[in-house]
Amino acid sequence: MRLISYKPQLSPWSSFDRLSSLRDLLDSAFELAGTFSPTVDRGWAPALDIYEDDDKVTVKVEAAGMKKEDFDVSLHDDNLTVSGERRSEKKEGEGESFRSERFFGRFSRTITLPAAVKADEVKATYEDGVLTVILPKAEEAKPRKIEVSVN
Amino acid sequence: MSQLVTRPNEAPVVRRESNEFIAPAVNIHQDADGYSLEVEMPGVPKGSVEVTFEDGKLTLVGRRKREEPDEHRVYRESSDADYRRVFDLDPTIDSSRIEASIEQGVLTVRLPKAEAAKPRRIAVA
Numbered sequence: 001m002r003l004i005s006y007k008p009q010l011s012p013w014s015s016f017d018r019l020s021s022l023r024d025l026l027d028s029a030f031e032l033a034g035t036f037s038p039t040v041d042r043g044w045a046p047a048l049d050i051y052e053d054d055d056k057v058t059v060k061v062e063a064a065g066m067k068k069e070d071f072d073v074s075l076h077d078d079n080l081t082v083s084g085e086r087r088s089e090k091k092e093g094e095g096e097s098f099r100s101e102r103f104f105g106r107f108s109r110t111i112t113l114p115a116a117v118k119a120d121e122v123k124a125t126y127e128d129g130v131l132t133v134i135l136p137k138a139e140e141a142k143p144r145k146i147e148v149s150v151n
Numbered sequence: 152m153s154q155l156v157t158r159p160n161e162a163p164v165v166r167r168e169s170n171e172f173i174a175p176a177v178n179i180h181q182d183a184d185g186y187s188l189e190v191e192m193p194g195v196p197k198g199s200v201e202v203t204f205e206d207g208k209l210t211l212v213g214r215r216k217r218e219e220p221d222e223h224r225v226y227r228e229s230s231d232a233d234y235r236r237v238f239d240l241d242p243t244i245d246s247s248r249i250e251a252s253i254e255q256g257v258l259t260v261r262l263p264k265a266e267a268a269k270p271r272r273i274a275v276a
Contacts, residue, residue, distance in 0.1 A: 026276055046193075046229035058222060062193035064256030095182030104180045114225055128216065129193035129256015143247050 044103035049084075052114055054143055057135045061109065064129030073124050075132055078116060081122075082131065083108035115141040172235035175213065175258075183270060185244065185263040192234045193256035200258055202251045209238045209249070213258060243268030 046063040061082050062073075071084040088104045117135040124133045178189040192200070192213035201212040213234040240246070245265040252259055 017233050047230075048226075049224070049229050050226040053222040057225075060229065062256075064191045064193040065189070066255060079238075095180055096255060097187070098179035098181050100178050103176075111226075126255070128196045129191075143207035144211035 004043045043106045043108075044086075045107055046108060048109050048111065050111065050114070054137075056137055057113055057115055057117060059111065059133040059135070061131040061133075062129065063107070063131055066126065066129075066131075071124070071126065073122070073131075075117070075119050075122060075135075078113045080113055080133065080135070081108060081109055081110045082133065098111055117141070159183070166276075171232055172198070172212075172259065173230055173232040173236040174236050175211075177236065185261065186241070188258075188260040188262070190236065190258040191256065192253065192258050195234065195253065195256060195258075197253055200253050202249070202260060204240070204246045204249060206231075207240055207242065209240050209260075209262070211238075211258065211260065213253075247260050 026129075048062075049060040051058040051060075059080060059082070063084065064088065066084060066086050071082065071088070074081050082141050083106065085106045086104050087100075113135065116138040118138050121136045122133065124131060126132075163214075176191045180187045180189075188211075190211055190213075194215040195213035196216050199214040199216070201210070201214075203210045203212075211234070215231070215233055240262065243264050244262045248263045250261045
């Protein structure tokens with residue numbers, strides 16, 4: 001299975017931001033050697049988990065503080081893309097910002113699913129800052145038990 | 152300028168007391184009436200947050216829902232660890248009026264300044 005490498009968020013300490021170009025350079029060097037193909041091009045990358053059982057594939061994305069309408073979940077063949085935009089609710093020009101470790105803006109994560117799924121039965125829910133996508137497996141992807149017959 | 156931390160020019164102190172906790176990302180905003188904290192705790196349901204104030208320290212703890220799906224884990228980036236972060240508070244904060252709420256994994260804490268500490272405009276006669 002091909003998976004997408006997780007690029008952790010940039011350092012949450014803003015004073016390190018000036019190091020990010022160096023960090024990107026180092027990252028790109030490692031990517032060349034890496035076995036994963038990254039699809040996180042810009043912005044931030046929420047943590048993503050994949051679970052699987054006989055009947056379904058479950059994908060969880062940790063993206064706190066979103067609105068459910070700001071998520072976009074799409075399926076293309078066996079690739080699942082979860083993208084969205086997190087907006088800051090703070091209004092500009094009121095008081096001063098003391099510390100900014102949270103990321104806002106667009107993100108996009110794409111994974112190759114470990115099994116074929118029924119595209120029209122995919123369900124997504126958003127609770128406690130975690131998006132859960134449940135993808136029921138296609139019949140042909142489910143394990144089958146073969147009875148052993150005795151002649 | 153009023154400091155949220157007691158040590159000037161230093162960030163609020165992040166303590167990692169054990170591997171069971173990770174420090175959540177936080178945004179801190181100050182206005183004339185006090186401070187607002189936004190703390191990212193995805194996976195923490197309402198009722199699983201502890202906000203305590205003691206000895207001038209504000210401790211925020213968020214506990215994840217322990218709900219391991221009965222499924223094989225194929226790939227994982229999230230952490231099992233609960234969230235914990237401790238802040239040394241500005242002594243002008245009125246600790247009796249601290250308010251906190253959590254919505255979709257973002258804990259919002261309002262730290263109002265005591266009335267006496269608010270800036271006051273003095274009319275020049």
